[in-house]
Amino acid sequence: MIDPHLHHVPRLGRHPSRFRLAGTPVITVMLGSFLTALPVIAQSPVMPPFGLLLLLSWRLLRPDLWRTWIGLPLGLFDDMMSGQPIGSAMFLWTVALIGIDTIEHRMVWRSYRQDWLIAALAIIFCIAGGLFFARITGGGNVRFLLVAPQMVWTILLFPFVVRQCARIDRWRVMA
Structure with missing residues (x-):
């Protein structure tokens, strides 16, 4: 028997919460930055910077989602999680977002x-840039060729991360 007090609430006309709309992308980038704090033992840097990957994925997937200054707070969080010199990801991420904005304004599609x-x-x-900042602040003598595999691995992982962001985005905008 169906309980008369329980009724179906239509989803048409409902909107997702403001926290869900604005907070989901920020939280996913922060979780990506947090992954670098996991204890992974390796001879060279192999972990892709998931925070950066998620930031770029969200920015390229949803250009109207964030302003350029979002690189500052998210970069600060990434610097704290990754152990990079404070301000390096803040600067690099913001410059990367400015570069993406510049490219977008010049392209029609x-x-x-x-x-x-x-x-x-x-x-x-x-x-x-992270390697440069680590080197000038006394973070070691790491050569560029040592991080080249990390760059390649991160670039190859980008399509997968964009696809996951698209899935999360469908959930994010769903009522």
């Missing part, structure tokens, strides 16, 4: 391959 190329350039810039 973008394709999937162009997004992948834009992300690849941003990944190379941010990883090489």
Whole structure:
């Protein structure tokens, strides 16, 4: 027997919460940055910077989602989680987002391959910049060739991360 007090609430006309709309992308980038704090033992840097990957994925998937300054707080969180010098990801992520904005304003339309190329350039810039900041602050004498496999692995992982962000985005905007 069906309980008369329980009735179906239609989903049409309902909207997701503001926290769900605005908070989900931020939380996923923070969780991605948190993954670098996991205890992984390796001879060289192999873990992709998931925070950066998620930031780029959200930015290229939903250009109207964030303003450029979002790189500052998310970069600070990434710096704290990764152990990079404070301010390095803040600077690099913000410059990468400014670069993406500049490219977007010059292009009439973008394709999937162009997004992948834009992300690849941003990944190379941010990883090489992180290496530079670590080197000038006395973080060791790591050579560029040592982080090259991490760059390649991160660039190859980008399409998978974008697809996961698209799935999360469908849930995010669903009422």
